[in-house]
Amino acid sequence: MITELGHFALVLAFFVAIVQSVVPLVGAHKRWPGWIAVGEPAATTQLLLVGFSFAALTWAFVTSDFSLQLVTLNSHSAKPLIYKITGVWGNHEGSMLLWVLILALFGAMAAWFGGNLPPTLRARVLAVQGMIGVAFLAFILFTSNPFIRLATPPFDGQDLNPLLQDPGLALHPPFLYLGYVGLSICFSFAVGALLEGRVDAAWGRWVRPWTLAAWVFLTIGIALGSWWAYYELGWGGFWFWDPVENASFMPWLLAVALLHSAIVVEKREALKSWTILLAILAFGFSLIGTFIVRSGLLTSVHAFANDPERGVFILLILAVFMLGALTLFAARASVMEARGVFGMASRESALVANNVLLAVSCFVVFVGTMWPMVAEMFFDRKLSVGPPFFDAAFTPFMVLLGLILPVGAIMPWKRARIGRALRTLRPAALLALAVGGLTWAMQTGNSLLGPVGLFLGAWLVSGAAVDLWLRAGRTPARLTRLPRADWGRAVAHSGFGITVLAIAGLLAWEQEDIRVVQEGESWQMAGFDLTLEEVRELPYNPAEGRNYYSTMGMITLARDGREIATLTPEKRNYPIARMPTTEAGIDYRILRDVYVVLGDPQDDGGWAVRTYLKPLANWIWAGSALMALGGALSLSDRRYRVAAGARKTKPAPATGVPAE
Amino acid sequence: MRRLILILALLASPLAAVQPDEVLDDPVLEERAREISEGLRCMVCRNESIDESNAPLARDMRLMVRERLVAGDSDEEVVQYVVERYGEYALLNPRATGANWILWLAGPAMLLVAALIAGLYLRGRARAKPPSDDGLSADEEARLKALLED
Numbered sequence: 001m002i003t004e005l006g007h008f009a010l011v012l013a014f015f016v017a018i019v020q021s022v023v024p025l026v027g028a029h030k031r032w033p034g035w036i037a038v039g040e041p042a043a044t045t046q047l048l049l050v051g052f053s054f055a056a057l058t059w060a061f062v063t064s065d066f067s068l069q070l071v072t073l074n075s076h077s078a079k080p081l082i083y084k085i086t087g088v089w090g091n092h093e094g095s096m097l098l099w100v101l102i103l104a105l106f107g108a109m110a111a112w113f114g115g116n117l118p119p120t121l122r123a124r125v126l127a128v129q130g131m132i133g134v135a136f137l138a139f140i141l142f143t144s145n146p147f148i149r150l151a152t153p154p155f156d157g158q159d160l161n162p163l164l165q166d167p168g169l170a171l172h173p174p175f176l177y178l179g180y181v182g183l184s185i186c187f188s189f190a191v192g193a194l195l196e197g198r199v200d201a202a203w204g205r206w207v208r209p210w211t212l213a214a215w216v217f218l219t220i221g222i223a224l225g226s227w228w229a230y231y232e233l234g235w236g237g238f239w240f241w242d243p244v245e246n247a248s249f250m251p252w253l254l255a256v257a258l259l260h261s262a263i264v265v266e267k268r269e270a271l272k273s274w275t276i277l278l279a280i281l282a283f284g285f286s287l288i289g290t291f292i293v294r295s296g297l298l299t300s301v302h303a304f305a306n307d308p309e310r311g312v313f314i315l316l317i318l319a320v321f322m323l324g325a326l327t328l329f330a331a332r333a334s335v336m337e338a339r340g341v342f343g344m345a346s347r348e349s350a351l352v353a354n355n356v357l358l359a360v361s362c363f364v365v366f367v368g369t370m371w372p373m374v375a376e377m378f379f380d381r382k383l384s385v386g387p388p389f390f391d392a393a394f395t396p397f398m399v400l401l402g403l404i405l406p407v408g409a410i411m412p413w414k415r416a417r418i419g420r421a422l423r424t425l426r427p428a429a430l431l432a433l434a435v436g437g438l439t440w441a442m443q444t445g446n447s448l449l450g451p452v453g454l455f456l457g458a459w460l461v462s463g464a465a466v467d468l469w470l471r472a473g474r475t476p477a478r479l480t481r482l483p484r485a486d487w488g489r490a491v492a493h494s495g496f497g498i499t500v501l502a503i504a505g506l507l508a509w510e511q512e513d514i515r516v517v518q519e520g521e522s523w524q525m526a527g528f529d530l531t532l533e534e535v536r537e538l539p540y541n542p543a544e545g546r547n548y549y550s551t552m553g554m555i556t557l558a559r560d561g562r563e564i565a566t567l568t569p570e571k572r573n574y575p576i577a578r579m580p581t582t583e584a585g586i587d588y589r590i591l592r593d594v595y596v597v598l599g600d601p602q603d604d605g606g607w608a609v610r611t612y613l614k615p616l617a618n619w620i621w622a623g624s625a626l627m628a629l630g631g632a633l634s635l636s637d638r639r640y641r642v643a644a645g646a647r648k649t650k651p652a653p654a655t656g657v658p659a660e
Numbered sequence: 661m662r663r664l665i666l667i668l669a670l671l672a673s674p675l676a677a678v679q680p681d682e683v684l685d686d687p688v689l690e691e692r693a694r695e696i697s698e699g700l701r702c703m704v705c706r707n708e709s710i711d712e713s714n715a716p717l718a719r720d721m722r723l724m725v726r727e728r729l730v731a732g733d734s735d736e737e738v739v740q741y742v743v744e745r746y747g748e749y750a751l752l753n754p755r756a757t758g759a760n761w762i763l764w765l766a767g768p769a770m771l772l773v774a775a776l777i778a779g780l781y782l783r784g785r786a787r788a789k790p791p792s793d794d795g796l797s798a799d800e801e802a803r804l805k806a807l808l809e810d
Binding site for chain 1: 678679680683698699701706707708709712747748749750751752753754758759760763764766767770771774775778781782783785786788789
């Protein structure tokens, strides 16, 4: 019954979305206040309906209702409750429902917090958001309905893919979608502003918090996925340049570009049409990402035929929204006259350089991702584009970006002197050179990766420190009173530096050891003594939350004769899904992780054991966390709350209550 | 999503690649073998190098690479040997030949174009006259009035 109500709510949400996309738009055009006002309740209603529908599906998963096809295919009664819940989005249909739920959430938030927007702009933004809702609700209802019943329900389900039964991967999709779908609001703002025919500093200020929020979530989502790959996949890789990963990385790059160019719109009323274009493209890449993941087009060209309906449907959505928005852009871009005037050397031009590098690097990832398909279709060459290409073609852009970032961040608006900025940064440059040089002198081998990476990281972090120091007028006492946006900028920039440094360090100095070990045998690696004490077999016992068989190695890790940790790498076997997984045994340390993987039993009774030393591994995600934190700090800055406060004072009688 | 899971499943087959019995005694040769295998694609996997994959075919390819190295081939000869047997598809690093120049030059060419456009834009901004600050437009007047009345 609840299932049917959920299904019904979804259909209803579809019709509400249609109303939301038509009525406010007409109202805004004809200036009919009643029609304009429809947007807000419609957005709220849509959120409630989709939310109910999602809750109904979750209920079916929690109660293991195997009369639902989706539950049968993706759940099992013996699964821990947490993975029954996360299993809701561990499949195509459920994850699309989550996608639409987040879309409706962002729409409703735009309605609730958009009180300071001109009513017509708000109506148009909500209408565009409604149109995206219509498209994706139709996609769910017509091609990917999660509420399909089975005529003869089976006794039990087929279990969720064991790889998804993991806390990291359970949280990865919601964050990723909050980021992906969050960019839809920027798109709606861009199209709304084009319809309105007006882009000014205020528009820049409205769109920036949404971009920031989406970007923060996207950063967390990507970092979670990469961390999961590190500890779960069994050799400590963290990024594979897989099409599915690239699909999330491209919108991330454009979101970074967008949140920087929106600053120029807000502060200097320049780069308007470019910012609008970026907002459109960023969401376009989200849609392309959705298309890549859902259609399977890029797994191989032929896989397209497996799922033609869904792939074509999303391609159609992509085409309609992108063509529509870009046509509108072409027609209206000329009215967006730039006002700000600035010199060739200025913070504005540094931000332009930032945008050029980010947009082109995104383009490189895009070309590399699509090339195998293009080459096969047009040049009859069946080839692969893998990590070596992306490492070579993408990295230079990030190095350039890292080099100019600290300089750009301290340059004043309008007119700057590069020489002066460089002089101010001299301590940072000297420190970075010292770090890089020391690394070069201390390492064995001639690889430039480590020294250059550490130089760049130190340059970015110390550059961010100089930036803060200047903002505080070189007075320590003022540091605590700086606006949060300043802290956010410094924290996010140094987070970028730390991630760069960590990736370079890990790739440059990773060590690996492969050997056969008998129980009780010891071996050494980089100053650590490891002993395989024993290998245990743990039985299948769902009551203890263990819905798998496990072969667990007990390995003690010692240093200078002192035991410091016990590592328990596992080989798991999930009997229902009939799939094996590995769990690495990791000793997380500040400077380097010791990472042990238990392999197959050997003929002589020993076990294949792989030991890795992963320098600076944690710093990759610590840096990502700092980037997200920096975004969150900026988001909590007073000037955005001032705007929210102004809304609250509005209904009060006009007695001149000052807005904060 | 189910396909995504399948991809992940293929990526995450238990235990990575190289088995202890495959490792060559000569550390220099082994190092070269690892480097070469990182650039070769496991033909039956999804976007995995033979160094990372534990598919039987990947093992065969790894052994083949090591055999050729022991036989005295140079790195290029080994790679050429693999390409002759498995085709260009086995290379994770696409060769810069023929149409692949488009792929390799797309980034640098785009950077040039973007830098040119950005440079022209910046020059335009540097030479532009500041907008006249003599008063607000009628629209802005109305909005200001509305705000002040609030």
